[in-house]
Structure formats: structure tokens, C-alpha cells
Amino acid sequence: QSVLTQPPSVSGAPGQRVTISCTGSSPNIGAGYDVHWYQQLPGTAPKLLIYGNNNRPSGVPDRFSGSKSGTSASLAITGLQAEDEADYYCQSYDSSLSGSVFGGGTKLTVL
Amino acid sequence: QLQLQESGPGLVKPSETLSLTCTVSGGSISSSTYYWAWIRQPPGKGLEWIGSMFYGGSTYYNPSLKGRVTISVDTSKNHFSLRLSSVTAADTAMYYCARHPSPPSSGWSYFDYWGQGTLVTVSS
Numbered sequence: 001q002s003v004l005t006q007p008p009s010v011s012g013a014p015g016q017r018v019t020i021s022c023t024g025s026s027p028n029i030g031a032g033y034d035v036h037w038y039q040q041l042p043g044t045a046p047k048l049l050i051y052g053n054n055n056r057p058s059g060v061p062d063r064f065s066g067s068k069s070g071t072s073a074s075l076a077i078t079g080l081q082a083e084d085e086a087d088y089y090c091q092s093y094d095s096s097l098s099g100s101v102f103g104g105g106t107k108l109t110v111l
Numbered sequence: 112q113l114q115l116q117e118s119g120p121g122l123v124k125p126s127e128t129l130s131l132t133c134t135v136s137g138g139s140i141s142s143s144t145y146y147w148a149w150i151r152q153p154p155g156k157g158l159e160w161i162g163s164m165f166y167g168g169s170t171y172y173n174p175s176l177k178g179r180v181t182i183s184v185d186t187s188k189n190h191f192s193l194r195l196s197s198v199t200a201a202d203t204a205m206y207y208c209a210r211h212p213s214p215p216s217s218g219w220s221y222f223d224y225w226g227q228g229t230l231v232t233v234s235s
Contacts, residue, residue, distance in 0.1 A: 002157055036221035038158075045207055045225040046158065052219060089158055093218045099173055100148075100160040100215065100222075 003028060004090050004103035011109040012080045020075045020106045022090030028101060030071035033093040037066055037075045040087040040105075049088070050075060077108070085110045113138045115208050115226035123202075123233050129195040133208030133226060140189045141166045146211035148222060149182060149193045151204040159204075163215040164191060171215045198233045205230050 005023040012018040022035060029035055035053050038046035048057050050066035053073065065076045073092075077084055090103040119131035133147070140147065148163040162172040164182045172180050176195070184191040195202060206229055209222040 032218075034219040034221070038222075045228050046222075047225070048221060048223050051221045051223070057223065091158075091221060093216075093220065095218075097174055098216060099162075099171060100220065102158040102160065105157045 002104035003094055003097070003101040004092060006088075006090060006103035006106045008104070009107045009109065011111055012077075013111045014080055014082065016080045017076060017078045018080060018108065019077075020088050020090075020108070022073045022075070022092075022103050024071050024073075024092060026071070027096040028092045028094040029068065029073060031095055033095075035066065035068050035073035036091045037064075038089045038091065040089065042086070046089060080110055082110050084108060113210065113224050115210065115224060117206060117208050117226045117229040119206075119229060119231070121230055121232060123198055123231060124235050125199055125233055126197055129193070129198050129202060129231055129233070131193045131206055131208075131229065131231070132190050133192070134188070134190040135210075136189070140184060140191060141186045144212065146213070146215055146220070147182075147184070147191050148209045148211055148215070150207045150209055150222070150225075151202075152207070152228075153201075153204045161193065161195075161206075163211060165214075200233050203231065203233045 037050040039049045040046045053068040054066045094101045149161040164170045181194040208226045210224040213220045
């Protein structure tokens with residue numbers, strides 16, 4: 001059972017917009033701690049996609065965006081492409097655990 | 112370009128100690144800016160932070176693993192290591208090393224560089 005809750009799967013057709021939610025609680029997202037997102041393509045290591053709630057590292061397309069409100073955060077992907085098919089994980093800090101926590105991951109399927 | 116590479120045995124017997132090393136290239140592990148971490152992922156499951164360290168000696172461990180985990184650094188070899196004792200089948204996972212660009216306890220820390228991972232299976 002992950003500290004941060006994500007939907008197990010989402011799907012969308014090419015060109016569409018999808019969102020992935022990440023729900024936390026008062027010791028983590030609700031306490032104001034930043035949320036970060038990772039993309040894990042099949043058989044590869046996770047890659048930082050969004051940091052500090054809504055910042056993209058160099059090289060990440062602006063089709064990817066993040067937001068945070070209250071005890072939840074969201075990752076939005078616009079103009080969906082086949083290459084976006086991957087697992088996506090959110091991550092934050094949890095003060096009760098004094099460490100990083102991850103969501104359980106969401107598998108994105110491009111139809 | 113910073114690169115991290117995990118190495119170590121791919122098979123460990125139950126009750127024994129898992130030992131892995133992460134070699135950092137393209138940058139110094141002794142940087143005053145960065146922290147270094149271990150993260151694992153059981154087959155078909157999600158990510159779990161194991162612990163982090165600073166080259167100066169500070170360590171931070173996941174409470175669920177505390178008591179079994181030790182993370183240490185060898186600055187002369189530009190690498191850091193993970194030891195996980197008394198392993199069981201539940202410790203079977205892909206183990207990744209990664210870099211934090213800020214203290215793990217800062218509340219805004221994330222993992223910006225990752226190794227490719229090494230699969231460790233616990234089995235007799």
C-alpha cells in the first residue's frame with residue numbers, strides 16, 4: 001500500500017489529453033511538500049519528468065505539465081503520442097516517515 | 112554527463128546480506144551540493160526509497176527498513192554502497208542508485224539522475 005495514491009491505469013487516443021492524479025495526506029502533499037513525477041518506459045530506469053510541482057527538466061517536452069492543490073497533485077499530458085506509453089510515478093516527502101515516498105504508479109496506454 | 116552504475120551479486124540467499132555498489136562517473140560524489148540514494152522496485156510493483164547519504168557521512172533511512180540497511184561512501188573510489196541484512200524473498204527487486212540535488216529532508220528533494228538498475232533475487 002503506497003503512501004501516495006495513483007490510479008492503476010489511464011488511457012487515451014493519440015492527440016488527446018490525459019491526466020494522472022496523485023493523492024496524499026497531511027504529512028506529505030497536504031503539508032506543502034513538493035510533488036515530482038517520473039516516467040518509466042518499459043524495461044528502463046525511471047526518468048525525472050516534473051520537479052517542484054510544475055517544473056520540467058531540460059529536454060522534457062512542454063506537452064507534460066504538473067500541478068498541485070491541497071493534498072493532491074496531477075500530471076497532464078497533452079497531444080498524446082505512442083512514445084508516451086509508460087508507467088508514471090509521483091513522489092513527495094513525508095514528514096511522519098522522514099523520507100521520500102512514491103505513488104504506486106499509473107500505467108498509461110495509448111490506444 | 113553524470114552516470115551512475117550499480118554492481119553486485121544478482122543472487123543472494125535468504126538470511127544473508129545483500130551488498131551493492133554504485134559507481135559515479137562524470138561528477139564527484141564529494142560534491143557539497145548533492146546527496147545519493149538507493150531505491151528499489153520489486154518485479155511488477157512500484158518504487159520504494161531505501162535510503163540516502165551525504166559524502167560527509169549523514170545518512171537517512173526508510174523506517175520500514177531501518178535496522179537492516181547501511182549506506183556508506185568511498186570517496187576515493189567515487190562510489191557509495193548499500194548493505195541490506197537478513198534478506199528474504201520480499202527483498203527481491205531491481206535496485207537503483209540515484210542522485211538528490213538537495214537534502215533528502217528538505218521537503219522538496221527529488222531524484223534527477225538514475226542508474227540503469229541491477230536485479231537482485233533472493234533465493235536458496
